Amino acid sequence: MPLECGLVIEHQQVSRDMYQIEFISPQIAALCEPGQFVHVKVNASNSPLLRRPLSIYDADKRLGSITLLYKVVGEGTKLLTRIRTKEHIDVMGPLGRGFNVKPPGKQVLMIGGGVGIAPLIYLARVLTKHHYEVKVLHGADSRRNLVTLEKLRSIGAEFLPATDDGSAGHKGLVTELLAKKINPEEIDYIYTCGPDQMMAAVAEYAFNYNIPGQVSLEEHMACGVGACLGCARKLKSTDEELVKICKDGPVFDIGGVEF
Numbered sequence: 001m002p003l004e005c006g007l008v009i010e011h012q013q014v015s016r017d018m019y020q021i022e023f024i025s026p027q028i029a030a031l032c033e034p035g036q037f038v039h040v041k042v043n044a045s046n047s048p049l050l051r052r053p054l055s056i057y058d059a060d061k062r063l064g065s066i067t068l069l070y071k072v073v074g075e076g077t078k079l080l081t082r083i084r085t086k087e088h089i090d091v092m093g094p095l096g097r098g099f100n101v102k103p104p105g106k107q108v109l110m111i112g113g114g115v116g117i118a119p120l121i122y123l124a125r126v127l128t129k130h131h132y133e134v135k136v137l138h139g140a141d142s143r144r145n146l147v148t149l150e151k152l153r154s155i156g157a158e159f160l161p162a163t164d165d166g167s168a169g170h171k172g173l174v175t176e177l178l179a180k181k182i183n184p185e186e187i188d189y190i191y192t193c194g195p196d197q198m199m200a201a202v203a204e205y206a207f208n209y210n211i212p213g214q215v216s217l218e219e220h221m222a223c224g225v226g227a228c229l230g231c232a233r234k235l236k237s238t239d240e241e242l243v244k245i246c247k248d249g250p251v252f253d254i255g256g257v258e259f
Contacts (some may be wrong), residue, residue: 002027002028002031002092002093003090003091003092004025004026004027004028004064004090004091004092005088005090005091006023006024006025006028006087006088006089006091006144006254007023007024007086007088008021008022008023008083008085008086008087008088008089009023009024009065009085010022010067010085011020011083012080012087013081014069015144015145016074016144016145017071017072017073017082017198018069018071018115018145018147019069019070019071019072019080020057020067020068020069021067021070021080021083021089021145022062022065022066022067022068022091022192023063023064023065023066023088023089023091024056025065025066025091026064028066028091028093028094029059029060029061029063029064029065029066029207030061030064031094031234032056032059032066032093032094032122033098033099033101034056034057034098034101034119034122034125034126034156035056035096035097035098035099035119035123035216035250035251036055036056036092036093036094036095036096036097036098037053037054037055037056037080037093037094037095037096037119037224037250038053038054038056038066038081038092038093038094038095039051039053039069039091039092039093039095039221039224040052040053040068040078040089040092040244041089041090041091042053042076042077042080042083043080043082043083048075048076048079048248049104050076050222051092051224051247052070052076052077052080053095053221054068054070054118054199055068055069055118055119055193055216056068056093056094056117056119056122057119057122058121058122058125058151059122059234066091067138067258068118069115069117069118069147069148070115070118071114071115073118075227079185084148091130092120092224093123095224095225095246095247095248096245096246096247096250096251097247097248097249097250097251098117098124098252099177099191099214099216099249099251100128101130102130102187102225103127103188103189103212104134104188104189104212105188105189105214105220106131106132106133106188106205106206107132107133107135107186107187107188107189108127108132108133108134108135108189108191109135109136109137109182109187109189109190109191110123110124110134110135110136110137110157110189110190110191110192110203111136111137111139111174111175111178111190111191111192111194111198112136112137112138112147112148112174112192112193112194113139113174113193113194113195113198113199114138114140114141114194115140115146115194116138116192116193116194116195116198116216116218117136117193117194118193119193119216120136120178120191121148121151121152121155124136124152124155124157124173125155126131128155128156128157131188132244133158133206134155134156134157134158135150135157135158135160135182136157136158136159136160136186137160137162137174137177137178137182138159138160138161138162138174139161139162139163139173139175139194139198140161140163140164140173141163141164141165141175141178142145142163142164142165142167142168142239143161143163143167143168144167146161146163146168149161153226160177160181162174162176162177165212169207172194173198174194174198175198175201175202175205178201178202178205179205183245184205184209184211187209187211188201188211190205190206190211190212190213190214190254191209191213191214191215191216192214192215192254193212193214193215193216193218194218199215199257199259200259202215203215203254203255203257203259206254206255212253212254212255213253213254214251214252214253214254215251215252215253215254215257216249216250216251217245217249217250217251217257218250219233219245219246219250219251221222221238221245221246224246224247225246226245226247228248229242229244231244231245231246232244232245233245234258235252235256235257235258236256236257236258237258
C-alpha cells in the first residue's frame with residue numbers, strides 16, 4: 001500500500017473536540033474505497049511510536065485529496081491537531097476491507113454514533129452517485145457534534161439526527177429514532193458504525209426484519225496491516241478463529257458479529 005507525505009490544505013476544528021483535516025494524497029485517493037482507513041503519523045518525531053488509524057471521511061479522486069474526521073481522545077490525536085495547513089502529514093493506506101458499494105435494492109439506511117459517522121459519509125457520496133436513496137441517522141450528545149449535516153446535504157442524503165440533550169432532532173438514542181421513524185419495509189440494506197451497544201441494537205433490528213447489512217468495527221490497532229495481532233478478536237464467542245480488524249475488516253457482515 002502507498003506511503004505518502006500529503007500536503008495539508010485544510011485543518012479546522014469543527015466542534016469542541018472534533019477536527020477535520022484534508023490533504024493532497026493522489027496515490028491513496030486513487031485507490032481508496034468507502035469503509036477503508038489510513039494509518040497516520042501524528043508528528044515528525046517517533047513519539048508516539050505508533051500511527052493512528054483514522055477512517056476515510058471523504059475523498060476527491062479528481063483533486064487527489066483525502067479528508068479525515070477525528071475526535072481528540074488522547075495524546076496522539078492531540079498532537080495531530082497541531083499540524084497546520086501547508087505542512088505535510090505522513091500517511092499509509094488505504095488499509096482494510098471496505099463497504100459493499102453495490103448493495104441489493106435501492107433504499108439504504110446508515111446509522112452512525114458519535115465520530116462513528118465518519119466512514120459513512122464517503123459511502124453516502126458514492127452510493128448517491130450510483131442512484132441509491134440514502135437515509136442517514138446520526139446520534140450525538142448535542143447539536144454541536146452533528147458536524148456532518150452540511151456535507152450530507154451537499155451529497156443529497158436525507159439526514160435525521162438524535163441528540164442526548166434534545167438540542168436537535170430526536171431527544172434520546174439514535175436507536176430509539178430508528179425504531180420510531182424508520183419503516184423497515186422501505187429499507188433494503190443497512191450500514192452502521194459507532195459504539196458497540198448501538199451497533200448491537202442495529203444488528204438486532206436488522207435480524208428482526210431480515211435486512212442485510214454491514215458493520216464497521218472500531219478497535220485499537222498497532223501495525224494496521226495484520227502482522228502484530230494487536231487488533232485480533234473473535235467475531236462471535238463460539239468462533240474458533242480470531243480475525244484481524246485491520247486486515248479482515250474493519251467492515252463485516254451485520255449478522256456475523258456478536259457484540
